[in-house]
Amino acid sequence: MSAWGDRLARSWTDLYTRGLPVVTAERRREEIRSDLFEHAACVGSSAAQQINVLGRVLWGIPADLSWRRAARAPQARRLDTGEPMTLRKTSFVLAAIAALFNVWAGIGVWIGVGGEEGSDAGGARYGVPLLLAAAVIAYGVWCRAGAPRRSTILIVAGAAAPMVILYWMAPIFVPAWVLISGVTIASEPGRRASAPATT
Amino acid sequence: MRRKRGQLLDLEAQILAVAVEALAGDPPEVHGFALAKRLADREDSQRLTSHGTLYKALARLEDAGLLSSRWEGHEVAEDAGRPRRRLYRVTGAGQTALVDHVSASTLSPRAAALGRGMEPA
Numbered sequence: 001m002s003a004w005g006d007r008l009a010r011s012w013t014d015l016y017t018r019g020l021p022v023v024t025a026e027r028r029r030e031e032i033r034s035d036l037f038e039h040a041a042c043v044g045s046s047a048a049q050q051i052n053v054l055g056r057v058l059w060g061i062p063a064d065l066s067w068r069r070a071a072r073a074p075q076a077r078r079l080d081t082g083e084p085m086t087l088r089k090t091s092f093v094l095a096a097i098a099a100l101f102n103v104w105a106g107i108g109v110w111i112g113v114g115g116e117e118g119s120d121a122g123g124a125r126y127g128v129p130l131l132l133a134a135a136v137i138a139y140g141v142w143c144r145a146g147a148p149r150r151s152t153i154l155i156v157a158g159a160a161a162p163m164v165i166l167y168w169m170a171p172i173f174v175p176a177w178v179l180i181s182g183v184t185i186a187s188e189p190g191r192r193a194s195a196p197a198t199t
Numbered sequence: 200m201r202r203k204r205g206q207l208l209d210l211e212a213q214i215l216a217v218a219v220e221a222l223a224g225d226p227p228e229v230h231g232f233a234l235a236k237r238l239a240d241r242e243d244s245q246r247l248t249s250h251g252t253l254y255k256a257l258a259r260l261e262d263a264g265l266l267s268s269r270w271e272g273h274e275v276a277e278d279a280g281r282p283r284r285r286l287y288r289v290t291g292a293g294q295t296a297l298v299d300h301v302s303a304s305t306l307s308p309r310a311a312a313l314g315r316g317m318e319p320a
Contacts (some may be wrong), residue, residue: 009250027285030270031231031254034282038232039247041281052247060251067255 005050006036009057016064016186018087020071028067061182068186091187092141094180098159099137105162106130126165133161148189156181207300210248210256211265213238215297218266218289228269228286231257257287265293 013032017025036053043049110127140154159180163173207215217237221229229237231254235247260266268287276283289297 013250028254030283031285032250034230034284035232035235035250037282038230038284042232042236052245056247056249057251058249060249060253063249063251063255065251067251067258 003040003045003050003053005053005057006040006045009036009053012057012061012064012182015087015090015183016068020068024071058178061178065182065185087183087187088189091183092144094183095137095141095155095159098155098176098180099134099141102130102134102137102158102161105166106134109166129165130161133158133165136161145189152184152188155184159184207296208256210238210252211260212297212300213241214256214260215265215289215293215300217241218287219294219297222289226286228288230284230286234287260293261287263292265290265296 009032010029013029017028039053040049043052106127106129108127109130110123112123136154137158140151140158143154144151156177159177163170163177166173214234217234218229220237221227234257235253239245239247257266257268261268266287267290268285271284271286273283
């Protein structure tokens with residue numbers, strides 16, 4: 001059975017290669033499979049090695065997304081709305097979950113903290129920004145088709161709210177934010193990319 | 200990152216240097232993870248280059264004609280009980296680009312270390 005870090009790396013690779021030409025996508029997936037195998041064969045599949053794999057995945061996300069944009073460019077020139085629906089749906093579902101979480105946490109913190117301390121001000125200080133962040137995400141989803149870039153910025157910013165406001169729970173929220181941001185950026189409608197950089 | 204056309208990034212130069220070293224081996228090629236490992240060894244570091252950064256750089260070098268690559272045979276991989284490796288080999292243009300990079304960065308100790316004993320094909 002493969003380890004969790006390897007599974008995460010493979011899932012992420014499957015996600016960002018989705019919708020690319022089959023040959024390009026399959027080559028990247030096979031290279032990552034080989035890399036993960038060699039890595040485990042070299043140092044063993046311990047928890048430390050899996051954390052190392054996780055780090056390699058997370059640090060590489062910007063490069064992966066940039067590579068995807070470049071790999072998609074020829075397709076995008078032919079078909080502006082070539083993004084697969086599955087990625088868009090995933091993006092929509094994640095944004096909806098983030099917005100609903102902000103609403104739930106915002107109301108919960110507002111009522112909970114206010115109730116415990118006997119003051120509405122304490123809860124409102126955390127609750128209101130979370131509710132506003134939910135509204136920002138909702139607006140971002142609503143304007144996705146008309147203003148893709150603005151939509152991406154709003155969703156990414158709104159999803160960052162729990163991480164900033166409830167900062168003591170950042171270890172939980174940071175990976176979720178990275179995932180939402182990655183999917184939102186990758187699925188931006190009509191995203192056009194520059195040609196791959198050459199030396 | 201914006202840069203001048205023809206200019207190598209530090210990572211790209213290091214990849215080419217490892218690929219040049221691999222020319223002496225059998226096969227005279229290197230696969231992705233081995234590259235990451237050797238890059239870390241050169242830096243005396245435990246930290247391996249991220250997947251995204253490494254494979255994007257490899258694709259860029261290949262697009263520029265500085266590396267060539269091929270899949271190893273299915274039989275070889277099956278016999279060894281592992282996934283197929285993508286094998287990279289530095290081209291003559293890659294060796295020249297590395298030497299040019301080292302010459303242009305003579306003030307950099309790292310670049311000088313990369314270039315020791317290297318001659319274009």
